[in-house]
Amino acid sequence: MKKILLISILISLFIGVPEIRVQAQVTVTSQVFAEVISAITATKTSQLNFGRFSPETAGGEVIVSPQGGRTTYGTVILVAGIHNPASFYITGEFNATYSITLPSVPVTITNVNNSKIMHVTDWSSIPPAGKGVGVLDGGSQTVNIGATLQVGNLNDNPTGMYAGTYNISFDYN
Numbered sequence: 001m002k003k004i005l006l007i008s009i010l011i012s013l014f015i016g017v018p019e020i021r022v023q024a025q026v027t028v029t030s031q032v033f034a035e036v037i038s039a040i041t042a043t044k045t046s047q048l049n050f051g052r053f054s055p056e057t058a059g060g061e062v063i064v065s066p067q068g069g070r071t072t073y074g075t076v077i078l079v080a081g082i083h084n085p086a087s088f089y090i091t092g093e094f095n096a097t098y099s100i101t102l103p104s105v106p107v108t109i110t111n112v113n114n115s116k117i118m119h120v121t122d123w124s125s126i127p128p129a130g131k132g133v134g135v136l137d138g139g140s141q142t143v144n145i146g147a148t149l150q151v152g153n154l155n156d157n158p159t160g161m162y163a164g165t166y167n168i169s170f171d172y173n
Contacts, residue, residue: 037092037093037096038091038092038093038139039092040090040091040092040093040096040098040136040170040171040172041090041091041092042088042089042090042143042168042170043088043089043091044086044087044088045087045088045089045142046084046085046086046087047084047086048064048084048085048086048120048145048146048147049064049082049083049084050062050064050070050083050149051064051070051078051079051081051082051083052078052079052080052081052083053072053076053077053078053079053151054076054077054079054154055074055075055076055151055152055153055154055156055157056075056076056077056153056154057075057153057154058074058075058153059074059075059076059150059151059152059153059154059156059157060072060073060074060075060076060151061073061074061076061148061149061150061151062076062078062148062149062151063122063146063147063148063149064083064084064085064146064147064149065085065124065146066085066124066125066126066144066145066146067085067126067144067146068084068085068144070083074151075153076151085144085145085146086144086145086146087142087143087144087145088142088143088145088168088170089140089141089142090134090136090140090141090142090143090170091136091139091140092136092139092140092172093136093139093172094136094138094139095135095136095137095138095139096135096136096172096173097132097133097134097135097136097172097173098132098133098134098135098136098170098171098172098173099130099131099132099133099134099169099170099171099172099173100125100127100128100129100130100133100134100143100168100169100170101129101168101169101170101171102123102124102125102129102145102168103120103123103166103167103168106119106120106121106150107119107120107121107147107164107165107166108120108164109149109162109163109164110162110163110164111157111158111160111161111162112160112161112162112163113160113161114158114160116156116157116158116160116162117162118149118150118151118152118157118162119149119150120147120148120149120150120164120166121147121148121150122147122148123145123146123147124145124146124147125143125144125145125146126143126144127141127143131173132173134170143170145168
């Protein structure tokens with residue numbers, strides 16, 4: 001009798017409990033978003049110009065800072081005239097950050113009348129080069145670039161105009 005009573009109680013418990021099902025799969029609906037922003041652009045507003053100088057007997061360096069100052073080392077004598085840092089007007093998404101990459105190797109400039117060369121090194125900028133250093137406050141920012149010109153003596157670097165090109169990158173982060 002005890003056995004029948006126990007079986008009856010167990011059967012009534014299972015009958016009174018709702019059926020529990022375990023599913024092997026569940027489907028959920030969610031959302032996906034994307035935002036297209038304006039492209040980053042750079043417009044050159046002034047070229048890097050070391051200006052006029054004479055290397056004299058030993059040469060040296062002419063340095064143009066991003067702020068526009070010009071100094072020399074060695075026997076280089078500065079002459080009056082135009083000199084300036086390069087300047088770029090950067091535009092893009094409001095308040096976006098971007099990176100500035102300057103040349104990492106010397107850039108060669110060549111005398112347009114002969115094959116004599118000089119090297120441009122030690123590039124610097126305001127804001128300084130690096131990842132996420134620029135901020136497009138209001139959607140724009142001006143970047144100024146300076147560098148150092150390595151000058152030989154008057155035999156190595158005779159009179160004349162020297163010119164060359166270089167690459168700078170401005171990239172969203």
